[in-house]
Amino acid sequence: MPAEQALADLNERLESASPQEVLRWAHDELGSGVALMSSFGLEDMALLDMLWRITPQARVMTLDTQRLPTETYTLFDQATARYGIKIEAFYPNMDDVRAMVEERGYNLFYKGVDNRKMCCAVRKVEPLGRALSSVDGWITGLRRDQGMDRGSIDIVEWDAAHDAYKISPLANWTFDQVREYIDENSVPYNELHDKGFPSLGCAPCTRAVQPGEDIRAGRWWWESDPNAKECGLHIVEAATHTPAV
Ligand code: SF4
Structure with missing residues (x-):
């Protein structure tokens, strides 16, 4: 665990750095101990392209919930072919899935x-x-x-729950900057982005949004509390910067 002051100094230094410079720091500091945790959304594809240019051996992980859109699986194959990477996919524990759906149904998420x-x-x-x-x-x-909580993230945080650095090189970027990078570098991306899906997740829990709507309005759209629109991967307790599971 890094000293609090050292982390603050690092963030001060990286605050004006480009995403590529942040990735370079991560690579130099952590080597093969750092991985891109990718949902294969637009931001993650930009990061994959940047990271691959630093090291073609970049580690890329994903969470395959087994409920992803077909278009996302298509992008897995496209990214593998384009970058020559091996995607490290992590799947749910199927005993847990079986117990859950037997008790609450396959589409339980619509019921509360x-x-x-x-x-x-x-x-x-x-x-x-x-x-x-x-x-x-x-x-x-x-x-x-x-x-949501993302407005206050640091570029580098200490994720105590996972005993690892959590690095967000695009913290300062806008959606338009990400889109520009994708276009300028011909980075492959999920075709759903062109059909009104700015934020992608599992198929049954994601829908297209209307122009001008919040970019996460299409996630769990049937829920009324906008503050609940997180899945637990990135919920940050302000005092500790520890993801709350
Ligand atoms: S996004 Fe929906 S389908 Fe995916 S894990 Fe969450 S509730 Fe389940």
Whole structure:
């Protein structure tokens, strides 16, 4: 665990750095101990391209919930072909999935926030913990202007729950900057982005948004509390910067 002052100094230094410079720091500092945790959304594809240019041996992890859109699986194959990477996919514990759906149904998430959070815990949060047990740092595509708790993230945080650095090179970027990078570098991306899906997740829990709507309005759209629109992967307790599972 880094000293608090050392982390503050590091963040002060990286605050004006480009995403590529932040990734370079992560690579130099952590080597193969750092991995991009990718949902294969637009931000993650930009990061994959940047990271690959630093090291073609970049580690790329994903959480395959087994409920992803077909288009996302297509992008897995496209990214593998384009970058020559091996995606480290982490799956839910199928005994847990079986017990959950036998008790609450396959589409339990539509029947209350507690059910939805249980599904995210089984299909995302538990596999994330398993994935991160093998790294010293994980790279995320979080941006401050995505709202919710994300407005206060640091570029480098200490994720005490996973005993690893949590690195967000795009913290200062806007959606338009990400889009510009994707276009300028011909980075492959999920075709759903062109059909009104700015934020991608599991197929049954994501829909297109209207122009001008919040970019996460299409996630769990049937829930009324906008502050509940997180799956547990990136919930940060302000005092400790520890993800709350
Ligand atoms: S996003 Fe939906 S389907 Fe995916 S893990 Fe969460 S509740 Fe389950």
